[in-house]
Amino acid sequence: MRTPRFCPQCGGPDLQITRPAGDTHDRLTCQACGYIHYDNPKVITGCIIEQQGKYLLCQRAIPPQAGSWVLPAGFMENGETTEEAALREVWEESGVRADILSPYSIFSVPMINEVYIIFRALALEITDEYGPETATCRFFAPEDIPWEQIYYPAIRQILARYISERQAGIYGIYVGNDATGKIHFLK
Ligand SMILES: [Zn+2]
Missing domain, CATH: 2.20.70 (Ubiquitin Ligase Nedd4; Chain: W;)
Structure with missing residues (x-):
């Protein structure tokens, strides 16, 4: 702030x-x-959206990290619930109308006073009508995910964990922070 x-x-x-x-x-x-x-800390909400074994990522059109791939996520606004904020960000950044399935990962980054709440969500409608923050977005099969171009280590970690859990068909709920291995920023 x-x-x-x-x-x-x-x-x-x-x-x-x-x-x-x-x-x-x-x-x-x-x-x-x-x-x-x-x-006080800012809350960032977003979603992992999987469809037939493929995962939704958005390519950022604007700084920070223009050109990198991210999960659709962003800052919560006043007057929203965490679920509403996550679904709004998904809509704005990917043009996907979605529904929340469950919480998936909550992690704190006390060094920069941010809290991330990532949900599992289901795509209901894919419109391709995304906002100016997004250059493009698409669903990636695990072998096609541009891991090197996902800027945030914690997001790579969350996505990799989700992919392995999908194979097992059992999803956990995780809480972490940047001091215990769930690193959010590479220095
Ligand atoms: Zn005064």
């Missing part, structure tokens, strides 16, 4: 980092009106 330079409540410039009474964290606080700026 971008740190405000002026108080969103009174417009004053005197913002300082202090520990409010009874709080466990330091916060940016307006010295004029007492407004406290809470800066």
